[in-house]
Amino acid sequence: MKFVDEFRAPELISKAGEEIRRLADSNRHYRIMEVCGGHTHAIYRFGLKDLLPSNVELIHGPGCPVCVLPMGRIDDGLSLATQPDFIFAAFGDMMRVPGTHGSPLEYKARGMDVRIVYSPADALKLARSNPEKHVMFFAIGFETTAPSTALTLMRAKAEGLRNFSVFCNHVTIIPAIRAILDSPDMRLDGFVGPGHVSTVIGCRPYDWIAKDEGKPVVVSGFEPLDILQSIVMLLRQLRKGEARVENQYKRVVPWEGNRAALRAMAEVFELRPYFEWRGLGFISQSALKIRASYAQWDSEQRFSVPGVRVTDPKAAQCGEVLKGVLKPAQCKLFGNECTPEQPVGALMVSSEGSCAAYYNYERRKPVSIASAAAN
Amino acid sequence: MCLAIPGKIVELDPHNAHLGVVDVVGVRRRVDLGLLQDEPPVPGDWVLIHVGFAMSKISEADAADQMRTLTMLGETEAAMQEVRGYGLENEEQDQSSQRLKQ
Numbered sequence: 001m002k003f004v005d006e007f008r009a010p011e012l013i014s015k016a017g018e019e020i021r022r023l024a025d026s027n028r029h030y031r032i033m034e035v036c037g038g039h040t041h042a043i044y045r046f047g048l049k050d051l052l053p054s055n056v057e058l059i060h061g062p063g064c065p066v067c068v069l070p071m072g073r074i075d076d077g078l079s080l081a082t083q084p085d086f087i088f089a090a091f092g093d094m095m096r097v098p099g100t101h102g103s104p105l106e107y108k109a110r111g112m113d114v115r116i117v118y119s120p121a122d123a124l125k126l127a128r129s130n131p132e133k134h135v136m137f138f139a140i141g142f143e144t145t146a147p148s149t150a151l152t153l154m155r156a157k158a159e160g161l162r163n164f165s166v167f168c169n170h171v172t173i174i175p176a177i178r179a180i181l182d183s184p185d186m187r188l189d190g191f192v193g194p195g196h197v198s199t200v201i202g203c204r205p206y207d208w209i210a211k212d213e214g215k216p217v218v219v220s221g222f223e224p225l226d227i228l229q230s231i232v233m234l235l236r237q238l239r240k241g242e243a244r245v246e247n248q249y250k251r252v253v254p255w256e257g258n259r260a261a262l263r264a265m266a267e268v269f270e271l272r273p274y275f276e277w278r279g280l281g282f283i284s285q286s287a288l289k290i291r292a293s294y295a296q297w298d299s300e301q302r303f304s305v306p307g308v309r310v311t312d313p314k315a316a317q318c319g320e321v322l323k324g325v326l327k328p329a330q331c332k333l334f335g336n337e338c339t340p341e342q343p344v345g346a347l348m349v350s351s352e353g354s355c356a357a358y359y360n361y362e363r364r365k366p367v368s369i370a371s372a373a374a375n
Numbered sequence: 376m377c378l379a380i381p382g383k384i385v386e387l388d389p390h391n392a393h394l395g396v397v398d399v400v401g402v403r404r405r406v407d408l409g410l411l412q413d414e415p416p417v418p419g420d421w422v423l424i425h426v427g428f429a430m431s432k433i434s435e436a437d438a439a440d441q442m443r444t445l446t447m448l449g450e451t452e453a454a455m456q457e458v459r460g461y462g463l464e465n466e467e468q469d470q471s472s473q474r475l476k477q
Contacts, residue, residue, distance in 0.1 A: 042448060045448055046447070118426065119426045119427025119428070120426065120427070121428070122460070145425065145426055148410070148427065151410065151428065196379050196430070199379075200430070223440065251440075259413055260411065261410045
């Protein structure tokens with residue numbers, strides 16, 4: 001099988017699959033949440049579920065920044081950008097996310113100045129080269145991207161650049177995990193911890209999940225073997241009745257995280273008392289707000305924001321899918337009214353959204369290392 | 376957006392301590408090194424880049440692994456588009472690549 005050769009150590013993948021089947025107690029049903037959308041993408045792409053016995057179920061977590069952003073925030077950002085001489089800059093992932101009156105891309109088609117940037121530093125560059133306009137960077141993301149936004153704001157302040165601001169939607173992963181664990185209809189046995197968020201925050205912030213909630217956490221890399229090994233590590237702990245935080249992705253994630261990144265975040269951001277998440281509702285201290293010392297560069301402190309709250313389209317069940325209560329295909333709109341080409345909900349937009357991942361891979365099964373590894 | 380792209384530091388900016396040029400499969404772009412200020416990278420080091428900022432130092436072997444992961448995920452094209460997009464293809468960049476050629 002040609003494509004199997006492209007994977008690191010295909011024989012180890014088969015072995016990991018066997019080990020998972022050996023470790024899983026057949027009298028028990030395991031529910032393991034992969035927190036990060038990048039993992040969800042990899043799990044579908046590689047057909048990893050096919051390597052797991054039926055009693056080891058993967059539940060897709062909230063770690064897709066585009067997916068958890070409520071529509072009201074998109075509306076707020078876009079409404080600011082309708083001012084004259086205004087440039088709305090955002091990552092490509094944001095461009096097709098529907099707001100009440102259309103996505104940023106649709107606003108662009110109607111004449112608004114909308115630019116895709118690949119780095120917040122490029123939004124800053126846009127501001128330097130367009131001194132007669134105001135450039136607003138619509139910032140999204142977890143702790144992986146928040147330090148980059150923080151450094152960009154520090155650079156803007158150091159330069160005294162006055163025509164630049166950030167509309168900050170950065171969120172933090174720990175309170176979302178807490179909200180999921182607190183939700184009464186959710187029973188989980190352990191977590192595959194996010195890889196790149198953990199390069200920033202390290203592994204310590206997950207301690208309480210093990211100590212207080214009694215659930216093991218394994219921070220994982222993104223290769224098929226990484227994810228399977230992480231599941232093996234979780235099952236080993238569960239079998240012994242242990243709950244610890246382990247780091248499978250040591251080659252990239254330092255246990256203590258990235259201190260310089262954490263310092264930059266602490267310099268620029270403080271916690272919001274609460275923030276709305278799509279599907280999860282209001283979660284206290286779950287998002288970052290720009291400090292008063294950077295008010296000049298905070299779109300929300302600088303301009304008046306409408307503070308729109310929009311309920312999601314009734315038929316779309318993004319919230320249930322985000323919480324892991326429903327699988328993507330169980331949503332009434334999945335694949336009919338809501339597709340990656342014509343998304344109704346944000347989970348269909350981003351490649352990290354579980355609906356898009358499910359739509360792109362699960363329905364067609366283009367690459368399955370599972371079947372190949374079994375041969 | 377959670378792509379982490381491996382690149383090799385080929386040059387530090389003599390005028391701006393927090394900037395450096397990375398090479399990602401032959402494409403050279405300027406990235407911000409400010410998040411690595413506790414262990415500043417030098418030319419020849421490999422780093423993982425995220426939205427235009429180097430996030431962590433990695434080994435060359437891990438860089439190769441990471442590139443293969445991106446390929447397996449079908450994200451190579453998106454990653455290269457992202458890297459090419461850094462700096463908005465502006466004048467400053469052309470100057471830096473010219474300087475590299477000299």
